[in-house]
Amino acid sequence: MIRHSYLSPKVEVRRSGIDRRGVFAKSTIKKDEIIAIWGGHIITEGQFRQLKKKEFPDIDDYATKIAKGFYLVSSPKGVLEDDDFFNHSCQPNAGIKGHIMMVAMRRIKPGEEITYDYCMTDADFNYSFRCQCGLPNCRKIITTRDWQNPSLQRKYRGYFSWYVQHKIDQQRKKRSQR
Numbered sequence: 001m002i003r004h005s006y007l008s009p010k011v012e013v014r015r016s017g018i019d020r021r022g023v024f025a026k027s028t029i030k031k032d033e034i035i036a037i038w039g040g041h042i043i044t045e046g047q048f049r050q051l052k053k054k055e056f057p058d059i060d061d062y063a064t065k066i067a068k069g070f071y072l073v074s075s076p077k078g079v080l081e082d083d084d085f086f087n088h089s090c091q092p093n094a095g096i097k098g099h100i101m102m103v104a105m106r107r108i109k110p111g112e113e114i115t116y117d118y119c120m121t122d123a124d125f126n127y128s129f130r131c132q133c134g135l136p137n138c139r140k141i142i143t144t145r146d147w148q149n150p151s152l153q154r155k156y157r158g159y160f161s162w163y164v165q166h167k168i169d170q171q172r173k174k175r176s177q178r
């Protein structure tokens with residue numbers, strides 16, 4: 001079956017301690033290897049708001065912002081695919097390239113859950129949640145403003161989505177003009 005997104009044959013969805021479900025490595029994944037490529041539908045800001053009102057109330061959790069006014073979703077009906085189950089971690093093993101590609105930031109061993117930091121992709125959404133990653137550097141409350149944190153910007157350099165990196169660059173430009 002052809003799905004909207006690509007998911008490496010080395011991973012699968014299993015029950016997770018972070019959320020109900022997560023994506024796990026079945027075999028070793030090398031640094032920089034492609035784990036997922038997100039596909040689906042490009043929708044406008046107006047369509048996003050409509051869907052949020054009716055068919056897809058938790059769309060903020062699953063959409064990727066592509067540019068000002070545009071989002072990518074696996075399915076506009078809110079039907080989730082396996083690539084929608086990547087959980088957040090404050091010490092992730094995967095990062096983002098471009099808009100739609102998830103790659104390993106380091107070697108990932110079989111059985112490890114594959115996670116990324118939601119600040120890598122999420123800037124303008126309106127959510128916050130209590131993080132369950134349980135790691136020593138856990139931020140506890142994750143918000144869609146975390147990308148503004150300079151230490152996270154340094155930590156994930158080269159692994160932010162194009163849109164979030166664009167916002168970081170704009171913010172920097174504004175600061176230097178002051």
Ligand SMILES: [Zn+2]
Binds near residue numbers: 131132134138140
């Ligand atoms: Zn955490």
